[in-house]
Amino acid sequence: MTKDEIKDRKRKVEDEEIIEKKKHKKDKKDKKHKKDKKDKKEKKHKKESKPDTEVETEKEPTISKDQDSSYIENEELSIIPQSEVDEFYKENEVSVKDPSDLNLRPLLSFNHVSFDERIQDEIAKFPKPTPIQAVSWPYLLSGKDVIGVAETGSGKTFAFGVPAIDYLVKTNQSNNKKNSGGIQVLVISPTRELASQIYDNLIILTEKVGLQCCCVYGGVPKEAQRIQLKKSQVVVATPGRLLDLIQEGSVNLSAVKYLVLDEADRMLEKGFEEDIKNIIRETSPKGRQTLMFTATWPKEVRELASSFMNEPVKVSIGNRDELTANKRITQIVEVIDPQRKDRKLLDLLKKYHSGPTKNDKVLIFALYKKEAARVERNLKYNGYEVAAIHGDLSQEQRTRALGEFKAGKTNLLLATDVAARGLDIPNVKTVINLTFPLTVEDYVHRIGRTGRAGQTGTAHTLFTEHEKHLAGGLVNVLNGANQPVPEDLIKFGTHTKKKEHGAYGAFYKDVDMSKKPKKITFD
Numbered sequence: 001m002t003k004d005e006i007k008d009r010k011r012k013v014e015d016e017e018i019i020e021k022k023k024h025k026k027d028k029k030d031k032k033h034k035k036d037k038k039d040k041k042e043k044k045h046k047k048e049s050k051p052d053t054e055v056e057t058e059k060e061p062t063i064s065k066d067q068d069s070s071y072i073e074n075e076e077l078s079i080i081p082q083s084e085v086d087e088f089y090k091e092n093e094v095s096v097k098d099p100s101d102l103n104l105r106p107l108l109s110f111n112h113v114s115f116d117e118r119i120q121d122e123i124a125k126f127p128k129p130t131p132i133q134a135v136s137w138p139y140l141l142s143g144k145d146v147i148g149v150a151e152t153g154s155g156k157t158f159a160f161g162v163p164a165i166d167y168l169v170k171t172n173q174s175n176n177k178k179n180s181g182g183i184q185v186l187v188i189s190p191t192r193e194l195a196s197q198i199y200d201n202l203i204i205l206t207e208k209v210g211l212q213c214c215c216v217y218g219g220v221p222k223e224a225q226r227i228q229l230k231k232s233q234v235v236v237a238t239p240g241r242l243l244d245l246i247q248e249g250s251v252n253l254s255a256v257k258y259l260v261l262d263e264a265d266r267m268l269e270k271g272f273e274e275d276i277k278n279i280i281r282e283t284s285p286k287g288r289q290t291l292m293f294t295a296t297w298p299k300e301v302r303e304l305a306s307s308f309m310n311e312p313v314k315v316s317i318g319n320r321d322e323l324t325a326n327k328r329i330t331q332i333v334e335v336i337d338p339q340r341k342d343r344k345l346l347d348l349l350k351k352y353h354s355g356p357t358k359n360d361k362v363l364i365f366a367l368y369k370k371e372a373a374r375v376e377r378n379l380k381y382n383g384y385e386v387a388a389i390h391g392d393l394s395q396e397q398r399t400r401a402l403g404e405f406k407a408g409k410t411n412l413l414l415a416t417d418v419a420a421r422g423l424d425i426p427n428v429k430t431v432i433n434l435t436f437p438l439t440v441e442d443y444v445h446r447i448g449r450t451g452r453a454g455q456t457g458t459a460h461t462l463f464t465e466h467e468k469h470l471a472g473g474l475v476n477v478l479n480g481a482n483q484p485v486p487e488d489l490i491k492f493g494t495h496t497k498k499k500e501h502g503a504y505g506a507f508y509k510d511v512d513m514s515k516k517p518k519k520i521t522f523d
Contacts, residue, residue: 071142092131104138130155150317182255192217219395239275253282264292329451335488360429367435433461440473468492
């Protein structure tokens with residue numbers, strides 16, 4: 001082969017390689033073009049369908065726990081004119097603050113909601129949902145965290161209890177289980193008496209649907225409570241005893257899906273704050289719905305509460321940001337010499353608890369347990385049959401006394417502030433404040449034991465110069481409820497000290513602890 005032939009052959013091979021490379025490059029380019037075209041088409045399709053997706057997302061509420069299905073508004077409720085809903089809000093002074101802007105309509109009738117049939121039958125015994133139930137239920141059924149603020153006796157226990165039990169029943173049904181294991185609903189309450197009362201309400205529902213419910217509080221042996229906890233899905237507890245049982249390993253809260261703080265303002269005060277934090281740490285934040293129900297919602301606890309909750313909906317019935325008393329209660333305040341109080345109490349009992357009013361229930365409040373024990377002896381000496389609840393009595397004695405008063409076996413109950421909060425004692429006609437409480441907030445809670453569930457009542461308060469620093473706050477409460485203010489009370493002054501701290505009140509001084517102390521040298 002000549003040199004020229006070798007050159008020609010070499011050039012031919014190089015040309016073939018160049019052609020092959022170009023062809024490969026073209027194929028690669030074509031593939032890329034097809035891929036880009038496909039991606040562009042898909043992107044365009046996504047872009048076109050995006051508005052529909054967004055609209056659908058708006059309809060679906062953001063939920064804080066895995067519900068089987070989100071809340072769907074009843075058709076009968078949907079066709080009610082907006083004017084009727086507006087009138088309901090106005091009449092009941094309803095305020096709703098919802099970060100998600102769901103704008104859910106209140107349930108004006110039990111026909112507007114579909115609970116489990118057995119639960120529906122139980123609540124149908126009442127004429128219609130109370131305002132706090134009507135407004136909070138749609139949000140609770142949507143899985144939202146809720147702060148419910150309403151006056152005492154407004155049906156708060158069923159407001160949180162009914163959706164909780166209904167959720168458990170439907171979850172168990174969807175999982176094909178008769179009873180899911182572990183504690184799934186936990187209600188924390190500040191006092192033993194209130195915990196027992198909540199338990200009495202919830203057990204009506206749990207027995208209907210075949211769930212187990214137990215009540216856990218101090219002052220009684222632990223063993224029976226340990227046994228009940230192992231088989232209960234619903235637990236009502238006071239913080240102290242619950243923490244004891246957690247620390248000894250008798251309680252597992254990892255399965256809790258519904259966490260309720262009742263009387264939340266008190267639960268988040270300095271005395272309970274750490275206990276509550278420690279209990280909440282034992283639950284799993286994932287899939288947990290947190291509820292707080294209370295009669296007052298002071299600024300001191302709002303920020304703290306928000307740290308436990310996920311974008312909560314706040315439902316208020318009435319103006320609950322300001323301290324207000326139930327307007328159905330007739331408030332009588334009498335300024336008196338401290339030495340005349342015992343005699344005056346006997347006079348008041350002749351007025352409110354004798355003759356035609358002999359069978360009316362009267363609740364007397366003392367401030368300290370020693371005072372309560374002394375007054376109890378004095379009343380019995382004067383022929384009155386009286387039951388008592390105070391710190392010197394055992395839990396068994398306190399439970400018996402409250403039970404006899406509720407049942408009407410005794411119509412006169414003497415108590416310290418342990419009975420002031422949340423207790424639902426039917427048909428209390430009169431509250432007598434023998435000694436004014438330590439705060440005006442506690443006064444509002446005390447008198448709230450009467451005038452419950454739409455009824456009227458009377459609160460007669462003996463006020464002395466020892467409480468004159470609280471006169472301004474009391475005058476504000478009286479004015480807010482359109483009640484007469486005695487001239488003798490105004491003489492003490494109407495200035496109200498600012499409450500700056502939950503534990504120390506107006507005497508708290510906010511000190512910057514990060515600053516180093518100055519060194520003082522003496523000559």
